[in-house]
Amino acid sequence: MLRVDGLGKRYGRTPVLSDVAFTVGDGEAVGLVGSSGAGKTTIARCVVGQERPRAGSITYDGVPVGRSRRHVQMVFQDPRSSLNPRWTVRRSLREPARNFGLPAPGADLVTQVGLDPALLDRYPHELSTGQCQRICIARALVTGPRLLVLDEPLSALDLPLQAQILDLLDELRRERGLSYLFVSHDIMVVAALCDRVVVLQNGRVVEEAAATDLLTRPQHPHTRELVADTPRLRYA
Template identity: 45%
Template sequence: MHAETDNAMLLKVEGLSQRFAVAHDVLGRPSQWLDAVDRVSLDLRRGETLGIVGESGCGKSTLARSILHLTPPASGRVVFDGVDLGTADTATLRRMRGRMQVVMQDPFSALNPRRSIGSSIGDGIVGRGRRKRVRDLLEKVGLSGDDYGRFPNEFSGGQRQRICIARALGPGPELLVADEAVSALDVSVQAQILNLLAGLRQDFGLSFLFISHNLSVVRAFCDRVAVMYLGRIVETGPTEQIFNDPVHPYTRALIAAVPIPVPGRANGARVELLPGDVPSPLDPPSGCRFRTRCPHANAGCAATAPPLAPIASGREVACLRVPVLRRGPVWTTPTAPEAASC
């Protein structure tokens, strides 16, 4: 078991890759692979919230599951609080998983309909006083301790998500992975859950990996942002810098495509969207995976996969054409604080 000593660093991911066999030959051997996550590196400090954004199918949820070792990565390292999860023994990994919890997208399928919510929340609580702890958690997420014996079908979608959050808090985690945790909820309920999560972050000293396709939510909730495209991180940095000064063409396109009113443009006016379709992850482009949709791509982009390299303090971009991109915007990009609403 490998340990590291940076007390401020809670999570460090180095070169993580995840692949799945999607076809087999007549002998049952894998004959085709899907590289869902390709050499991703990122870090998360204590008390920090990192947003992971990108189009559907880019690998965000697979990355989260690999970090949590729900699906062990094919290669790379995940170091949580100084412990390399890939070399940890079973007992250590079980203990670490208690400190890393997840809230999934669909609160309707996340709870066993045959079990009371009290028993579901109590599964992760060890020791005496379990019932009291469950009742306290229910009240902490805005429900009543008297709901202990009720069943999931008696609650609305927003209430069920509060129950899922209480269940995630049961083991006393330090890291909470929110995987599209508000996307299945009504807009007004989304705001309530986000306010709840923000309060819990302060009360429990939580760190968050916050996966979302809603840019306004990410901008409001996250300290830093990592942008994914076809399994790779293409840009990272502090949230406001990413939104006010996006560098990678894909990041610019994501922000520019958000349908919001911009001063000087008629409401509903057409904006220039990202051209082309997302390539198949079974056969991604060589070199830079974004090159088939990028207006600045050249022959070098097809030959070389750009590394994630620093361009400023706290900013990293995976693009060989950064000097060209820094001369001016590729797409019309809104910069007002309210400009990233979906």
């Protein structure tokens, strides 16, 4: 479904990404992990068309990803700053539908992400952080995407809420046949949801493997560091 090939990116004279390549299959969840500054968010922003790579290509079903915006949507790191504070939940959900000429979503979408439809007429400041993130997930689903790019979607949440959102994402993936590109610095979070994991260091892919193999038999020194530095069984 998604193919990233030879991706390169610079900010000024500073290289950020170098020859990054990976794929995401239909119905597959792939994790991007690495320490801060590895280039994870830059890749995510390139995939959804928010940034242009200096080199390489990104295609969705064989078509340049910029032409597939409806089918590739993003969930951001900070749910509160992702929502317009002057808009109700209802308007935030209607906006992407309006942008693509689609029917306004109904209350069933809010229910599907585990919220009461009574929240539709509330504003972000009237919601908890966890509720805001569920709304952001619902908003990403409005256009009927096949691929969600999730950029550190748990980092603003405490551990119990992280587990709840992981369960929600797993359920949505099964019910809707979604594919995920899941960005995180936490390899245990990624392994709890993803089929495969791509490990980045200094803008390069240093290892790629099935999630279970990566945890039990990491090959690259940086992968071993990430596994060793992360508490085990957090999301069992």
